[in-house]
Amino acid sequence: MPSGHNHYLVALSVIVAIQASYVGLYLALRISGAFALHRRFLIAASAITLSVGIWSMHFIGMLSMGMAAQVDYLVLPTLVSLLLCVLVVGIAVYLASLRSNHLLAVAAGVMGLGIATMHYVGMIALNASARISYDPAYVTGSFLIAVTASGLALWLAFSAARRPPLFLCASFLGCAVSGMHYTAMAGTRFDFSLSGSSAATSFISSDTLAVIVSVVAFAISGIFMLTLVPKRKHSDRDSAGPKDADGNFDDFTDTGFSEPAPAADAAAGAEPPSDSVKLLPIEKNGNRFHIAASDVVSVHANAHYTYVFNGRDDLFCTLSISEIFERLPKPAFYRTHRSYIVNLAHVGQVRKSGDAAVAELDSPVRRSVPISRARVAELRQELAAHQARRHSGVA
Structure with a gap:
């Protein structure tokens, strides 16, 4: 049985989820105004940023748990869970960017079900160290939280008549992803009776590994922000297009055409x-x-x-x-x-x-x-x- 959580790592996991949600949604909101190769780059960057952040949140959340025995994570299920997250989040981001209410509902279902499925696929990585069982009520609750929270976050960001500040949308999505994870873990039971009595000594502590994962997630988001978000010269801002709800100038004037009188x-x-x-x-x-x-x-x-x-x-x-x-x-x-x-x-x-x-x-x-x-x-x-x-x- 888990012996408790490291509250600092729990807070770090939530921060990683919120930060990735902010950058991912920021890039996703610009997909509808982009074309050709730049549109594909934005879709890929938004999907990768969101999925890496969501996956990192889950991984840091697992590291925050104190286990009764040494846990070894199988590499293949861990990688499969990451790739699954990238795939489903990419599909959801693309559907949401089309700004159709019907497709937005489909995107919410795809993202929510994908996030929850990613979690349980990643849990397979612990099967070599412990026998795992789940409480059906908590499993159902985790799926419901993932779907409904993803739907509300996407609706606020893409379809609401007056979109709230993007940070609030990202905070809601990040907290929802975290809530789904910890709800699922509350209904998870570990049986270490079959594990070996001698635990191997790890070359890296859980705290250090969590920090490394979070730094990688922040770095990926930062790279995409620096390379894909347009920079505008100060002299152009008086005649530039509108700002978005967060006060950022949208990429509407990079054309090379002069505006006629x-x-x-x-x-x-x-x-x-x-x-x-x-x-x-x-x-x-x-x-x-x-x-x-x-x-x-x-x-x-x-x-x-x-x-x-x-x-x-x-x-x-x-x-x-x-x-x-x-x-x-x-x-x-x-x-x-x-x-x-x-x-x-x-x-x-x-x-x-x-x-x-x-x-x-x-x-x-x-x-x-x-x-x-x-x-x-x-x-x-x-x-x-x-x-x-x-x-x-x-x-």
């Missing part, structure tokens, strides 16, 4: 384009075809590439964002930012974000579009005029 936008829409001009050339899976303007929900310029969002997928377009804006019919489309265009018919709401605002798109896959500070009031007027035209039957 409102007069240029009006001139571009002075004459309605013909039906042929309303078609935009796009590419998907190596195939080239055209998309009608009515099927365009938003447009995003990312570096030297432009993507057309149809409500579900991001489709590559060979035109620059300025050329696309000239082809799209006005006033149905509005350029909210030098890197973004939205279809006013698909704008669900405009909400404040930092010192600017974002437009929440009404589409099968939820998407937020930044609005330049100078254009927030103008966009609200355009939305009001668009609603008036719809009610009056004018296209």
